Amino acid sequence: MSKHKLVLTLRDASIIINRGAPFSLEFANKKQTHTVFDSSKLLFEKAEEGEGFSFSVDFQGSTNLYGLHHHADQMTLRETTNSDPYRLKNVDAGQYPAYSTNSLYGAVPIVYGHSKKRTTGAFLLNAAQQFIDIGYNEKTNASAHFLVEGGSLDLFVFYGPTFQQVVRQFVELTGKMHMPQLWTLGYHQCRYSYKTQDEVKEVVSTMEQNDFPMDAIWLDIDYTDGKRYFTWNPETFPDPVGMQEYLAAMDKRLVTIIDPHYMVDENYPVYVGAKGKYFAKTENGDDYQANCWPGTSSYIDFLNPKARDYYASWFQFDKFNGSTETLAGIWNDMNEPAVFGGDESTFPNDIIHYGNVKHRDIHNMYGFLQTKATHQALMTRDKHLKRPFILTRSHFAGSQRYAAMWTGDNAADWPHMQVTYSECIISGLVGHVFCGADIGGFFNNPESELLQRWYQAGVWLPFYRGHANDNTERREPYVLPEDAQVVVRNALKTRYRHLPVFYTLFYLHVTSGDPVVRPLFYEYPEMVDIDDHILLGSDILAAPVMEQGGRTKTVHFPGDKNTYWYRADQPKGNWTVHRGGTVETFDVDLETSLYFYRAGSIVAVSDNKRTSTKGLMSDHLTVHVNLDPHGTATGLLYSDDGVSFDYQDKDAFCLLKLQYKNKFRFEKIKGNKKTTYSFDHVVVHKLPKTGNVASMSIEKAVNE
Secondary structure: OOOOEEEEEOOOOEEEEEOOOOOEEEEEOOOOEEEEEEHHHOEEEEEOOEEEEEEEEEEOOOOEEEEEEOOOOOOOOOOOOOOOOEEEOOOOOOOOOOOOOOOOOEEEEEEEEEOOOOEEEEEEOOOOOEEEEEEEOOOOOEEEEEEEOOOOOOEEEEOOOOHHHHHHHHHHHHOOOOOOOHHHHOEEEOOOOOOOHHHHHHHHHHHHHOOOOOOEEEEOHHHOEOOEOOOOOOOOOOOHHHHHHHHHHOOOEEEEEOOOEEEOOOOOHHHHHHOOOOEOEOOOOOEOOEEEOOEEEEEEOOOOHHHHHHHHHOOOOOOOOOOOOOEEEEEEOOOOOOOEOOHHHOOOOOOEEOOOEEHHHHHHHHHHHHHHHHHHHHHHHOOOOOOOEEEEOOEEOOHHHOOEEEOOOOEOOHHHHHHHHHHHHHHHHOOOOOEEOEEOOOEOOOOHHHHHHHHHHHOOOOOEEEOOOOOOOOOOHHHOOHHHHHHHHHHHHHHHHOHHHHHHHHHHHHHHOOOOEEOHHHHOOOOOOOOOOEEEOOOEEEEOOOOOOOOEEEEEOOOOOOOEEEEOOOOOOOOEEEEOOOEEEEEOOOOOOEEEEEOOEEEEEEOOOOOOOOOHHHOEEEEEEEOOOOOEEEEEEEEOOOOOOHHHHOOOOEEEEEEEEOOEEEEEEEOOOOOOOEEEEEEEEEOOOOOOEOEEEEEOOOOO
């Protein structure tokens, strides 16, 4: 072996590192050698602001490339030879276009190369602005060419060889989120803004009176005293503690917004305590000032550990006066960081951070650093007894360790609804599994059909929140016409029925790195280019209607002739069975949103009527046994206290294996607690010998 060549042997291939000039990295197996990186294609360019560079990564044999989150586009990265490249620079992208390579709020510079046979990945750990050109050629080889504004070349390559393995490898590197509190998986009601505490109480009570379950109501910037964070408007929220007590009595939580900019005001203690010490600086050493919601503002320098500590201290109950434990979550917005006016409405590149670091080199991780500080704040405030819940707009690789994310200020139109699936599916593949989109669109007024279809589609995304801009018509579910209320109510109840499934899948993510929601190709590698279907885990296939006026829906059933899917959105006794590897078109109306259970799975759902997630962990569940051709089925069900870290610190949880072969039984396979669930009845769905209707039987008693 040449002294300039290093060979590392894997299970089914070798990694060849050629250490000369040029440097190259290759994967080799029995059939061929693939060059992944070749330093002869690496170029550096010096400029007054710093040093940029460009390089290419080749994905030989790949038919589809994925990744480069966040963009409002199709799942497969498009060829950019004759269009703008994909851009990664976190920006305040209000009313962004759908199906575009434009920058949005997050940046995760990983590309996955995929084919039916194998998947590989390449991740650039770099938080500077980037432009990435995507190319495909006739030999099913693909490439990604990176043009990077600054920072370092720190490239990670993932061999796979399956999509699951590549995702797990990447998430193992960047980190997994902890379990969410159970209430965060329920429905959230938000608006920019609920103006008074009386309005907050009215919304919550009217939702309950009209049988719309929800778990949290959100407050945008107008709850504050003049946009000063950690304060309350004394005229419109004169009794925030009383308001929170009212919410707690109805089993609801409150989430408030905290942005990274702070009013320049010598009478504002948060500003005064940070002045000259904890704000980002100009090149001459002054606190950087710019215009944002409060007017002239300065921005916390979250790269500074002492600045993070200072910021976190303001979340303490004795400093954030009027906050209680009912204020259970924090919303970090405008953290790209957003600036009103100026170049692209964000920081100039020459702003200086802690350690004399230029902003240009860390721009895309500013929001990441704020959520890290907010997570620290809630951990301290709650004495490490509760799992923090934070929602962030700006995010970077690893942000999932601290916060959920949403797709930002979308618009009330059909294309924006359609891309929510591709946005959140790709989000899950890059580790950000707790993803959702503003139901109905943030900007403008959705037509009734669009709003109803969006509630149906949103059921299957991990984060489920209705949100709207301040100049839109009110669209809380109870103000809709009665026929639309029926559709939205059924969607919300479908979500709450399946919360045991969502919660179990979050546990499986925490332990394996697998996403909660998945593209079809995650489980079935050949099922590419299908953006309007989604898998919840491996056992539930959802195909909601996403086209205006849609009265039919074409469903692509994954798998082969030995795979079957039971249609589960039908009333009991009317379920049908559909074979994998087929395509079927269904007649639908506005009340129809298709979803299916995989044959061979066991799906446990909660049929209890409820107004929130309170009590769900002790529910009597309905167990759907969906038999495969061999007459068997299996599933998993997870439970814990829904709040604390005892599941990881004390193994205080229960993971059940559910099994059926002639009879239903279950056994604990992990954890040191008994399950908090009980089973009301078991419904067994059998594949028919003829026809297409599944027969059903009910076992009324189940013994462990």
